[in-house]
Amino acid sequence: MRIVIKRAYDEPAAGDGCRVLVDRVWPRGRSREELALADWVKELGPSTALRQWFGHDPQRWAEFRERYRQELAAPEQRARLQALLDAAGAGPLTLVYGAKDEQHNQAVVLRELLEHECRHRATR
Numbered sequence: 001m002r003i004v005i006k007r008a009y010d011e012p013a014a015g016d017g018c019r020v021l022v023d024r025v026w027p028r029g030r031s032r033e034e035l036a037l038a039d040w041v042k043e044l045g046p047s048t049a050l051r052q053w054f055g056h057d058p059q060r061w062a063e064f065r066e067r068y069r070q071e072l073a074a075p076e077q078r079a080r081l082q083a084l085l086d087a088a089g090a091g092p093l094t095l096v097y098g099a100k101d102e103q104h105n106q107a108v109v110l111r112e113l114l115e116h117e118c119r120h121r122a123t124r
Contacts, residue, residue: 001085001088001090001091001092001093001118002017002092002093003092003093003094003095003111003114003115003118004016004092004093004094004095004111005094005095005096005097005102005105005107005108005110005111006019006094006095006096006097007096007097007098007099007100007102008021008023008027008030008035008096008097008098009027009030009098012035012036015092016036016092016094017088017091017092017093017094018038018039018087018088018089018091018092018093018094019035019036019037019038019094019096020037020038020039020040020041020084020087020088020093020094020095020096021035021037021039021040021041021042021096021097022041022042022044022045022095022096022097022106022107022110023042023045023096023097023098023099023106024042024043024045024046024047024048024051025042025045025098026040026098027098028098030098035096037096038087039087041080041084043076043077043080044072044077044080044081044084044110045106046064046067046068046071046106047071050064050067050068050071053067056099056100056101056104056105058101058103058104061104064104065109068106068109069109069113072109072110072113081110081113081114081117082117084114085114085117085118085121093114095107095110095111095114
């Protein structure tokens with residue numbers, strides 16, 4: 001499965017496959033139609049406290065990644081990750097996010113975890 005990340009302010013493309021918004025907060029100025037989403041899984045976004053602490057400060061990136069991964073390790077979050085993979089099937093999955101920083105955002109961490117899970121599924 002191909003998993004890509006894309007800003008909410010970039011136009012959807014035919015090859016995006018299953019597009020899922022992974023922010024807790026809706027991206028400003030964008031409608032559901034403009035985003036062309038299959039789903040909005042806001043519960044997979046970082047907690048409000050973690051998001052506010054991080055503030056998209058690249059100096060806090062390593063610590064943010066670790067804290068966010070801990071949040072995603074909760075059983076209900078693991079189930080949501082599995083459901084996201086199941087919903088995408090074998091087609092492409094596009095994780096849509098609103099942050100300006102394309103290298104330091106939650107979608108990067110989610111893609112890492114989902115790719116790891118896909119590799120793990122392939123060995124079963």
